[in-house]
Amino acid sequence: MTRPLVLRGGRIIDPSQNLDVAGDVVVIDGKIVHAGPRGGVPDGAEIVDCTDAIVSPGFIDVHCHLREPGREDVETIATGARAAAAGGFTAVCAMPNTDPVTDNQAAVGFVVRQGQKANSARVYPIGAISVRQEGHALAEVGEMVGAGAVAISDDGRPVASAQLMRTALEYARTFTIPVVDHCEEPTLAVGGAMNEGIVSARLGLRGVPTEAEEIMVIRDILLGRRTGGHIHIAHVSAKGSVELIRWGKDRGIAVTAEVCPHHLSLTENAVEGYDTNAKMNPPLRTAEDVAVLGEAVRDGTIDVIATDHAPHHYDEKEREFADAPNGIVGFETALAVVVTSLVGPRIVDFATLVERMSVAPARIFHLPGGSLARGRPADITVFDPAREWVVDPAQFLSKGRNTPYAGRKLRGRAICTVVGGRIVYHIAAQEH
């Protein structure tokens, strides 16, 4: 039995209850017992001073790569979970493109157990859509859900076959889980290393047109309309996709979408100089895309902000641009990038940030958390919205160091992360 916990004197923002008030959050036995003005202090409670901080339902990252099993040199479920907690995340959803692929109940069970052992941010597995993510035979989705999978996705290996996607949406509907698709039309994207446009033409790099994403976004939405299944569009990067998602939502189709912090803050210009830390898939697009994506986060067309945390070994990024792997780490910079890029310029307010990073992910993926209502699990993020810091990858708890934000001054930082009533991260423990 853990000690009771009082998060005292913060600004409590909980969009699930339309709450934005100064006060205390009180936790007993791993559950919220009070969130509001003037809470009482239970006997023997641990008190965390939250003055000048925001106290919100814990952030949930619905899209990350923890690399275990297969690439434990790059990240493990344990290091990933601790890095997530350091970024203010109380739960993360791990993509199945591991080695071997998480495409059966045993593999799902492995991730669940490793997550429990990590004893930090919660780790939820996402199962593969197809066996070995090969895009042919549907994986045993029912058994994976039984073992703890919260969604299915062939992320990293986009689903080329429309028939497979249709079947996946129908089958997943049976189990009330979303199908997460990395929208990329493979023949248009083949060999692409960055956004197709003037920068790719100048640098002599093969481009991926936005249409590669948009074509699959509308395909998935139309299949969602046909099947009634829940399609969740991963990491939207193009403004055209936003229009298509809005079109689908306007018609009541079960489509949800996520966007990554880097697509909300960086453009294709970051590739200039062949910086492999600006190489990701989908690629960084233009300033216009960034603006439209920010607006879509504000108006809710995009439901969720997710990191697509993708650690790579130093050597793998230290090479020719076209040969370097896609992706960047995201857990420990996500909050600050969103605060700096969206809240700072008043595109969204903090309530919207919490909605997109906590409430909506819990709702869409049917996860516990996402609320500070009485009786809910005490998954809580405390963050300092004004704290400025300079990104130093050497300080990351993740094994990955690949970030385009190194050396950047950002604002906003998690100071305390609570999972099930237990403090799994406190910034004071990191600082000396």
Place this chain on the structure above:
Amino acid sequence: MPSASQPSTTTLLDTRAMDRTLRRMADEIVELHDGTEDLVLVGIQRRGVQLASRIARLIAEREGEAPRLGALDITLYRDDLQTIGPRPVVGPTDIPGDIDGARVVIVDDVLYTGRTVRAALDELADFGRPARIGLAVLIDRGGRELPIHADVVGKRVELRRDQRVDVLVAELDGADSVVVVPKTAPPSDAGRAAGGGRSKKSPARRSAAGEASA
């Protein structure tokens, strides 16, 4: 002799003195070679080229026959590229025909360390095997770092390291003269009408080139 602190310029040769000196040099070259047969004057870029052409004209006036004329840019034969950096634009090298068996006289404005002449000898050797190579300089300022000696000298003068000789020629600088200035002084030809050549470099650049041929 001006002191280093004295900013003023000392004139070594004015226009008329320079003309007299060049006439005497022309005579000495003809005398030394017993005429103009097989004689080739090769000026070192840049002001050696103008001096060589003057001397050739003076020889022609007296002998009725002009020696062949050539130009040599020794930049690519220097031994200090790594330390002082490349001269931005290398001047043309133009050796007239075959020089095997010819009697070549290298003409330069100022003889100082001798390194330029060493480079010129190396370069000439790549064009052929002259019977004899001589050296004529307008000013010999001493300070040799190599065993090199001029056959024909316009004027000898002993200068300190902190001094510099600037030779100005009408073709490039508007008027003829030879002046001694402090080493750090701006080039004496600055502001004057620059002559031909494709070089459009700053005066400081040209000064560096001028020193290189000192």
Place this chain on the structure above:
Amino acid sequence: MTSPLGKDLLALEPLTPEQIGLILDTAEPFKEISERAIKKVPTLRGSTIVNLFFEPSTRTRVSFEFAEKRLSADTVNVAASGSSVSKGETLVDTARNLEAMRIDMVVMRHGASGAAQFLAQRIESNVINAGDGTHEHPTQGLLDLLTLRDHFGDLRGLRVCIVGDVLHSRVARSNIWGLQKMGADVAVCGPRSLLPNAIAEFGITVFDRVEAAMEWAQALNVLRLQLERMTAGYIPSLREYNRVFGVTRERLERADHDILILHPGPMNRGVEIDSDVADGPHSVILNQVTNGVAIRMAVLYLLAGGRPELAETAKSTPGGER
């Protein structure tokens, strides 16, 4: 004194018109050296240059090698086949190993765009890009500029059209930037499937018909059509390409003025260019080859002096003045 070009020559896009002009001017006297009986000057005596070719190339490597040898540098050729990935050793390891042997310069040809910049950022030696992926081939661009300047005297206002596979051509990019910086009017002509989608944003004219390009242009730079473009489906057939975009004598004769013909080689005779054009009176293709050596000598020469730390030492040493 730092080299007037900086440490490396990676691309023409970042260079100023003054820097490009300097290279072209410097190349002039180097042309003469190749005409001498003894085609060699001692300028780079003692310098070691590695020609690191990750892609097979005969003419560019030979041209660089002539340039290096005529400047008396010691050269080593390293032919590394394939992109580094499958070979185990990474590009950066290859480079560091070479540098540990105390080399002065690396001339690199590599299949990946940006490879030359990648290398230059990681080693102290001067790096010359001899072609990186589909990015740039700066010495080819420079030798094309020199050839055009030889013929027309001035590049300002000159109308040059690049014909062919601009999308995959590093020669095209270096030409576009070089020509634009020197004040020429640049156009491209080719099937739209072989032009970058964003070509309009380059600020150049696009001709869909090679006949129209010929009406406009004073010079055509005809790009090599890589035969694999057909198998990759960018064009239906080489035969059709020649029929629609081939630079033929019949087409050239229909233009009302003479057009200078350049080609970076190697040529596919009968595909992008017909033999009687390549060998015709307006072809300067062999002048390009000759100028290639002079341009590369000029670049080697200009980069060689860029050792500021040595210049500092020289300044403080008595007798440093020449």
